[in-house]
Amino acid sequence: MSLGRILINLLAMILILLGLSPYALILLLAFSEKPTSIQGFTIDNFAFIATGKLLQDPRYSHIYPNIHAVLVNTLFLALGVSFLVTLLSSMTGYALSRYPVPGRRAILATVLALHGIPVIILLIGLYFVLRFIGLFNTLIGVILAKVVLDLPLGIWIMKNFYDNLPWDIEIASIVDGAGRFTTWLRIMLPLAKPGIAALAVLEFISGWGEFILVYTLVTSNTNWTLSMVIRGLIGEMGSVNLNLLAALSIFYLIPVLIFFIATQKYLLRIAFGGVRG
């Protein structure tokens, strides 16, 4: 190997380590015995996983909601977003890809144009709409808002996926006597499983880490998600134990890391193919 080759490989490796370092540091801090620096090793900071109580001191432990409940909220949000976006995208994507929908081009253009709408544009309006229909300060309201923001991209991804499925099989099913709906349900949907799986994972991650919508649209801490707890602690970063924050962060990161490592190659192909259109 030439010197140049060695150098760039080295560079790549250094960058990899550099990129991983923040995560490694947080990991070490999470296990640290000292509150604001990395020293020693203890798992005490993770006590909240078992007890649900964030602050062990009974004088303060009631300020923050029970972590178990918060975890359930976060799961609810993530699963809700994932389920709804995946369901709606696999239906709308199919119709836009394979069905002679009147005004198809206009709808597709709209879908493209709508994706990536910045949150701030909708926040004020959402605040009032949710208040009006009684979904303010509920996780369902947040789920619906998040779904709307992620739906255009989801539809585009699924539509492109369906575009690449063979027509013969669909025609065969229709000639075999199945209507369009049965064909979609029994034949096309199973064939679209890889795309659906990828989208479901992407949306789970998207919902799991959601912050701003919860911060704005949820007020009582019984409806808090993990992002709110961590945000609250960041606000008190001067006085709170950083190693606790770090432990919470690692906890918050786990599902993302698992999903990510396990499906990394897949996500890149599907998500990326969707963005490029």
Add this chain to the structure above:
Amino acid sequence: MGETLPPLRDMLFILLFIGISTAVVLLFLLIPAVLTIFISTTNMDYSLKWQFIGLRNYQALLTDPLTIRFLTNTAIFTAGVLSFNVLVGLFLAILSTHVSELLGSTLRAVYLLPRVTPSVVLAFTMLWIFSPTESGVLNSLLRYIGIIKNPVAWTTDFPWQFLFLINGLVGCSLGMLIFTSAIKSIPPDYIVAARVDGASTLRIIAGIIVPMIRNHIGFVIAYQTLSLIASFEYILLTLDGGPGYYTTEVWALAAYHRAFSQYFIAADYGYAAAMVVILMLAAAILTITYWKIFRLGSGITEPKLEV
């Protein structure tokens, strides 16, 4: 094919498959957007009592001395993060395609992490690393090595650079992926021919690769500009517009604070909505421009079945 109304079954199918999505979008996207425009013409505040005041909010915006500051901040922010995104994204794409596939894809995966990391976690991590106090990671490290004596107030003295870094870490992954794919689809013949002609790798990168992906670069610049002018989440989570008086307060954050500030009583939905409407206009103009430039409408194929 220009026939009569589609049969009932057709309508039911479309209702189910397209109607539900449309309803959701209408209710939680269109209506809020329209509502925002409407509210911008009122003086609604925390009490939710309002009066129609026409364009007075916009007039106030024009005369408010802070407006210029917000615009400038937004411009600085957008330019800074965009540069980071494109340059780092390009760099990572080129590097990762010139090393082994394993190393390259690992590199890309690592720099995708910030994008999938929950924002609060990334914010906390960066705040801790760049903390102005002694216990900040960077400060302790640099003091340990002996480079500095006293802790550096990273986030206070270099707020913009800090914001560029944290937003850039998240944002560069998009360019990285797009450029990687673009580079990989350059026909190898070009590169081989250049090598045979004796060109060095650097020359090849500058002279062949970058020019050949310039459409992709243009696309990333356009796309990310649009999202950056409205981006504020990480600023909110870390510096919250500071340090001090609106140092890093961008337009979107200012609007957010105006509507949802910590001091509930200070909420001025009308004014905030006006700020948001300006943003909507900017976004709309940019979107239409990009649509024309990139001809995004082409390439939509017709379905084969007509039933």
Add this chain to the structure above:
Amino acid sequence: MVEIVLEKLTKIFGKNVIAVRDLDLVIKDKEFMVLLGPSGCGKTTTLYMIAGIYKPTRGNIYFDSKLMNDVEPKDRNIGMVFQNYALYPHMSVFDNIAYPLKIKKLPKQEIVKRVRYVAEMLKIDHLLDRKPSQLSGGQQQRVALARAIAKHPDVFLMDEPLSNLDAKIRVEIRAELKNLQKKLGITTIYVTHDQAEAMSLADRVAIMNSGSLEQVATPEELYSKPASLFVASFIGSVPANIIRVEIDEDYKAFLRDREIAIPRELIEAIKVSGSKIPGIFYIMVRPEDVSLYSPGESDLVGEVFSIEYLGKDLVYHIKIHEDLTIRAYTSRENLLNSSKVGVKINWKKAKIYREDGKLIV
């Protein structure tokens, strides 16, 4: 078992792509009709209209006198077989064949009975548990056939089902298919671009070109009395000879300024047809109706340009002049490359065509 009538069937895509133009065709009950033609001639489009997948722009489709234009594919009781088999990859062979029956909501026992029966008939009963990806091309096509047969359709529609198979398997399945169709007695419409396949399978062949019907007839008639030059050159494994001649006011025929003798019957036919004289005409004669003599014995003299060995027989390509090469199909073996030969045409079998390609009877 139905009779299908296509009446002035037309399909236009977009604003001006005419795929099928004013097609009139009757497919008799129990008939094996082949739609033959080059790519893009409209045969698959026609098939899809009969299936109901495309809606006709104009014209009508009747199944046993019942107008089908607005009837959905699922209600037409059709069995369809595709070039790419179109098997459902996530289902077993059994479930693939059973699919249309499940849609029809047949009782479970009936489904099992039918699937087993059809699988046995097509010799795939040992493959029922496999997935399509585990089968060979030939086996997959049998499954596709089984699926089409199991629903007891009124019509079979087949879109180049054998094109993806190896040549040997193709010939095998072809024979089985013909046999099967006769046994089941189901009206069949089969699309292909392979004229040999059409000739061997069909009761009648409908040849299409650029959206229009050129001729519909039995294979024999198509071969011996092609209605147009297009048909003449399309049909036949060894391409027909098409010789351009000019006929002057005295009804003398000239092949590139050399006069050649044309039998009186043909001259009479030209006179009767009222074709313009002087004019250009085309003589069509099949390679097996051309015989070879020594150069002195005929008007048409040429040089052997190349020789094709076809096992028992040979095809000699004889160059008469730059623009005309005549193919002769014979078992005679003693001619060498570049030797001079005289060519004689069996005028009883030859046909003459007008400049626009139409046959003069």
